[in-house]
Amino acid sequence: MQRFDCLKKLAQVAGDSLVVSSAGAVTLEWNALRPGDGNFRVRTLGLCSSIALGMALGLPERKVIALDGDGSLLMNLSSLPTIARMKPMNLVHIVFDNEVYEASGSKKTATGAGADLVGLARAAGIDNARWAESVDGFAQAVEKAMIGDAVSFIGVKVGTERGPVSPYPIDEVENKYRFIRYVEKSANIEILKSNLPASYD
Amino acid sequence: MNSTEAAQAILKALRGAGINLVATLPDINLSELLRAVEESRELIHVPVCREEEGIGVCAGAYLVGKKCAAIMQNGGFFNSNNAIVSTLLQYQIPLLLLIYYAGDIGDRTFSTTGSLTEPVLQALGIRYYVMRETEDAPELIRRAQILTEDSKRPVALLLTKELLGRRPALKAL
Numbered sequence: 001m002q003r004f005d006c007l008k009k010l011a012q013v014a015g016d017s018l019v020v021s022s023a024g025a026v027t028l029e030w031n032a033l034r035p036g037d038g039n040f041r042v043r044t045l046g047l048c049s050s051i052a053l054g055m056a057l058g059l060p061e062r063k064v065i066a067l068d069g070d071g072s073l074l075m076n077l078s079s080l081p082t083i084a085r086m087k088p089m090n091l092v093h094i095v096f097d098n099e100v101y102e103a104s105g106s107k108k109t110a111t112g113a114g115a116d117l118v119g120l121a122r123a124a125g126i127d128n129a130r131w132a133e134s135v136d137g138f139a140q141a142v143e144k145a146m147i148g149d150a151v152s153f154i155g156v157k158v159g160t161e162r163g164p165v166s167p168y169p170i171d172e173v174e175n176k177y178r179f180i181r182y183v184e185k186s187a188n189i190e191i192l193k194s195n196l197p198a199s200y201d
Numbered sequence: 202m203n204s205t206e207a208a209q210a211i212l213k214a215l216r217g218a219g220i221n222l223v224a225t226l227p228d229i230n231l232s233e234l235l236r237a238v239e240e241s242r243e244l245i246h247v248p249v250c251r252e253e254e255g256i257g258v259c260a261g262a263y264l265v266g267k268k269c270a271a272i273m274q275n276g277g278f279f280n281s282n283n284a285i286v287s288t289l290l291q292y293q294i295p296l297l298l299l300i301y302y303a304g305d306i307g308d309r310t311f312s313t314t315g316s317l318t319e320p321v322l323q324a325l326g327i328r329y330y331v332m333r334e335t336e337d338a339p340e341l342i343r344r345a346q347i348l349t350e351d352s353k354r355p356v357a358l359l360l361t362k363e364l365l366g367r368r369p370a371l372k373a374l
Contacts, residue, residue: 044287047257054261057245078250176292183265191266
């Protein structure tokens with residue numbers, strides 16, 4: 001099973017969900033499949049789940065999808081009990097577990113040595129956590145999560161193959177502004193107010 | 202001002218500055234402030250397990266329109282540094298950091314943490330202010346929020362024991 005094939009299924013049901021993706025190729029693959037300003041690329045390894053939690057709490061009426069990886073989640077395992085505690089009903093946490101630090105030279109992660117991320121999520125208090133065993137199983141799990149009203153955690157074991165995609169076209173600051181403007185427009189809220197004083201004070 | 206009154210004054214100032222989401226991790230000296238945050242119905246309170254998570258939570262919430270603060274001890278500030286650098290600073294995301302100043306002058310614990318807190322803030326280019334007078338808290342919090350929004354960088358307020366009502370104010374001695 002390859003991540004790119006799973007992402008194709010996700011793209012069919014993601015709609016206007018906000019998507020936060022972990023450092024690494026998953027961001028490029030997702031951006032190729034669902035280009036747009038509702039995608040936010042994370043640069044700090046591990047922080048994907050926490051940034052997605054903050055978005056989900058801040059905008060509870062909107063689905064937020066976290067595209068996490070095993071190396072990333074292993075670095076921020078403590079986000080799992082925090083997510084369980086906050087119960088963001090609009091958060092869909094997907095972990096593509098390829099058992100290596102793919103963006104960092106493909107050294108084996110602890111999941112390759114037996115750590116079970118779905119087991120860890122359940123033990124942290126996320127009841128709605130399961131492995132998807134096939135691309136179709138993943139598609140069904142994602143579909144269910146998108147219409148569900150509880151936080152869901154979907155783990156999927158994938159190979160290390162990368163999708164045929166281009167580099168990410170924008171830098172971090174442009175990603176921030178585009179994402180905020182997209183949220184403003186699509187949620188009809190004002191986030192970036194003018195900070196210019198009427199006259200210099 | 203005792204610690205309960207100090208906590209209420211700080212909470213009121215945070216609300217006055219427009220803060221509506223707060224990520225926290227306890228220190229004994231922050232206990233009254235965190236109790237006030239927890240009891241506030243106007244704030245989304247996110248108790249994190251590690252301070253770096255809180256930086257991510259606040260960054261995510263900012264991107265969808267929340268005004269956030271992270272409350273932690275200075276050891277937690279050190280724990281947060283990678284996220285502060287590669288998320289807040291890299292993406293130019295504002296955040297009010299309320300950092301309890303363990304190892305402050307006169308403390309008998311955490312002197313190493315205390316002595317490195319301001320140098321690390323300086324190295325990161327994070328503007329900060331050491332708060333000692335509780336009466337000043339509302340105005341300083343208001344100003345710090347303006348600075349973080351305007352500069353699009355985190356701004357730190359160092360909360361001392363006297364600010365938190367945990368030892369007498371210097372001028373009262």
